[in-house]
Amino acid sequence: MIRGKPDEDDYWNSSKIQNKAFTFDDDDDEFTRLKESKRAVNSIISFDEDDDDDDVEKVSWSGEPVGSISWSVKETASSIRTAGETRELGFPKIDTTPSLPKQGSSYSLSSLFKVKSKAGGFQSFSESISDTSVRTYAPELRRPKAECKDFISDWTPEETVRRMQRGRVYSLEKFRSLQDKLLLLDEAVSAHDGNVITAVLIYLKKSLSKEILFRELMCREVALRHYVHYVKEMGEQRHLLDLLKALGRTGDMALMQYKEHLNMKDENRKKEFLKSCLSLPFSQDDASHVMDHYTLLERQIIIEAADKKAESMGQMDVFKKFPRKASILNMPIITTLYYSCFYHYGEPEGTYSSPVNIRKTFRISDKQYILTALGARAKLKSWVDVDSLFNTKGWFGYMTKKSPVGFHRVVDILHKNNAPLQVLQAYLNLIDDTELKISLAQKYKCHDVAINTYRDLKDRQQLIVYRGKVERGSDEDRKIEELLNSTQIRWKN
Template sequence: MDDDDYWNTSETKQKAFSFDDDVLSPQEILAISQKPYSGQTEDTPFSSTIVNSSKRNLIPLNSLISPKVLDLIVLAQSGKDLKEKIPVQLDTTTATLKRLILGRSCFIHIHRSLKRKTELLDGALAIGDGNAILAVVLFLIQTLNKKLVHELLSSRTVALNHYISYLQSERKITELTDLLTMLGRSPEAAMYQYQHIVKTQGNSVDGLQRKLNNLLSNNFNQPGIDSHSTKMLSDYIKLLEWQTCANKTELNNRSALDCLAYTCRSHWHEGAGKTMSPLTLCQRQQITPLQYDWVVLNVHANSGKWDVVESLFTTKDWLGRTIASFHIPIEALLSKLSELQAPKYLMTNFINKIQNSDKRLKLAHKYKIHSVVIESHMKQKDRSALTNYKMTLSPQSEEYILAENTLRDPSIKWRN
């Protein structure tokens, strides 16, 4: 019996395992054929150990691989066009999606009609596998015109979002902005361009300023762009112009608040109207009073200039009295002052300016401003509370003596 007759006998076919249901590419089959099968020992025909063939029974190749798979191996080794010999079971949407999900190579290009491609996309979306969805979308990009692809994606939000994320991660900004513009999402396209320019321009303030001016003129003045985004970009360009005038390398591409901190440290006494004045920068960049107070507090507190900090949060009323002026919530202000180890007198002054008595007492307890606690209990005529508080103080300390003298004061009419 010659070789061809042997492979085609019914007995041989019955012995052969069927791989028809397992969708494998010829390349994978070749790789598998070169590896030992699971459980292989030294006595197998694939062992590298030299054995006496007369004492061993060799396993026929046809009992391991079906004729169809052998045909694929021969075809792969011959270098011929595999598309001409693709098995029928590989030519289905289900088989292609299965291989995409498993990360195997597949014949995705056999899906040539628009109907087949749409079925492939909808199948990937139904399964919900992100890699399969992206693979199909990229296949559509390669084989369909842009307008048709955008029409398909516009009605399939999940697929569209996967593709947008891919373009972002790959920094394909031109393709991304074209896609969003065609879908009527020009504001998003403009913002992506803005982010890309800022991230990739580097430290060249002049180059960044020039590109952003072009972006403002060409993209941010179009219908549909909200005024807040346009204002944000305009303010940033103004900041770059200010940085150019300042001519300080350490300020290049820094935020408005970073620049404000620099002017507070180095140009605190310059009056409004001068370029490097903190007040001028605040006006130019529309920095809010809350932001201004927070930056000034941190800059001067870290430098130990507590007189500046105190003057920042106090002002004179029309009668000439000193009153508190807090843009920062008092709880946040006291917390920051405590963190920065502000002098006790400053904490006392600020707590004493709190109008609400219960709030004042609570914060005085929290930051151990004993004089304020003692005075608050005295004003409430709460002898019991003051007595209990005195017991928490160090004996013969200044605060202990103050509490004791207050309790002995005959002019106070205690209510308990």
């Protein structure tokens, strides 16, 4: 409650704090009055003798004690207005129980926020005032020591890394010297935490020059791997190239530059870029691949232009029967070979689109060439061309068939392309493995091959069993019956 004027007079004239009451009407000299006033103020200050830090009063430029209620409210209102608050601030009225000193009070800051409890002890000001608006604007005098330590402690690298792992507040800016930064990085690596290592590397990337950072990463393999992965994920290609160059990894640097062709859409621009890549310091194998890539794209551009023109003018029958479904540009070498075998088979070796020319230029193996050409020619039902793939002259000038791949694979490809029965049987008979031959003959219904094989083996029992797999009264059934009744065959059983 606020004391009325008579109560104030009684208080000052009969103060319990002073051994001798005084009034403003006393005839003592000025020195005595000052002395008495000092005692009164010191008696009030003694309520908070435990706070040694509050003996010194802090005063603002306006002359008001810093931390007083009036100063706190003014400072809060001023800061809100500065932040751009345009709404009118209505500060809550502060309950005056217990009574608060007036604006010009000389009380210490601590005395404003502690009052005497009924039990004779002291309770905090926040406990004595229940209004939330007062607590909103009243300044906090102290923070818990643990919370303050989060902001003012001088952490070691070990403590910093430990805080990072636990998700607590940390600061890397305090590590200013190169030695401190490297100690922090080594501690992060020792913790085996990829997130912490990456966070420290990001800080080092911002605070160190590239030359110094690259030099220190050279002798830190784990940190280097994390850094390379981070730069790749961020898409900083130029920075990564500088790093690889500094590390002496010229081959990797060249490959990074070579990969830039993936982002180019124009084929002619890509061809010129690949040509410029030929001078990069690739390894021997990589240099060969880049050269093949450039040569292939250059040839594809030529073939595409010629075939597009021929197709539009109707100059080739093959384009009329089998119109092109897609462009050959940027296709792999085997796709290019298949295209060549499909549309340009039989062309002279001197042309770019000749399958033989492509085979020699790009060093395609016999096995790969046979399989690709077989698929293309079988698709066109060109069985003469299929035979020409396997025909070869023997010692005495006779034509025989040889293949770098098993003839069972040839049969599979022919069957997928709906080859005639006679063609399938011809290549089934070239299979050396008897069991595999019979199995495929039965699978593809080439019964003559299976019957003749059992006849050559003189296996009467198996021939009887196989008779049950053919249709009764068919040519195959009659053939088996004739073989079983033949007296010229000496059966094994």
